[in-house]
Amino acid sequence: MGELEIVGRGRTADVYALDGARVLRRYREGGDATREAEVMTRLARCGYPVPEVLGAEGSDWETAEEGGAPGLDHAMSALILAEVAVSPAPYAQGARAGLAALVSRVGATALPHLAEARTRRAADPHLTEEEVGALGRAETLVRNEVDAHVVGGIEVVHEFR
Template sequence: MGNSGDQGAGAVDELEIIGWGRTADVYALPGDGARVLRRYRNGGDATREARLMTRLARQGYPVPAVLRAEGPDLVMERLSGPSLLDALLADTYEPEPAGALLAELLGRLHALPGTPPAHLDLHPGNVLLTTDRGPVVIDWHTAEEGHPPGLDHAMSALILAEVAVTPAPYAPGAHAGLAAFLSAATTPVLPHVGAARERRAEDPNLTEGEVAALDEAAELVAELAA
């Protein structure tokens, strides 16, 4: 991307970082303020994710517009609005509607024609509540085809449950959101809880404590799903 007019490798120190996750950082690109650069720290290839997002956008699914992808760099439109997680923490969005929204977004994804992908990491931090387009789903790095919709739902349920079983003050809200998510799910979740737990345990980004809590989280999902 160094020859494209965008900031290339080695130039990110000059950019404003506006977001980060466990695998990537997001920078504002100079100019009209309409673009962001998402760079994977491990040097992975972003082009597969870019192709998938472009296909989803053509099918009308709410994803950021992809402008360019090369190596670990993905240039996208800059969206305005908080994440669903930020809105929950600020008490501007209630847990139950948040859970229902996640279920709705997964239902819309799996209803697309052809062979829709499974997102496999849809949680409140990966939904942006934009001012002009409504909810937009981000971070498609883990998305894969060939998985049943139930596994996608189970992964989201398990992520919510991981928060619900912690002693954090927002755990009750996560529990309420999880119950609402499972109630609104458009596909059975219970048969896929075990596979979701195994997949989460293989995530290198989880800490030892988070992996240790997966059994309790999976039990909570199974209890509520039943």
């Protein structure tokens, strides 16, 4: 395999384009990627919108490319946290704090993708009617949280290391 084009970088791994349809995630400090690949495979079998796992070995695992912008991932994560935050769950307050932390990190990148994230969540066969009905409140909470992190038209984003 020749020089790989890096297309993403996370806290513990780098993501490389293999071709137009596949990416390789490589953990920078080694480790075993098979466990995470197994979780992703199980989530896919349950109908969750995750990339298809094509293989895993050592610190590398290969998936089908999602083809989505990082903002869609941010929107989906923010919306799921907001769903919990607007629910009567005893951990709703923690989810709201998690949403605030996420938005302070990613800023407004979720907003252009929030409608698509809501559509995808509403299509999730594992959500109850009540949960689908709460998506509007969750989306509003995400928008309000983003607005709270924009001061005088300037986005305030905090870097965490």
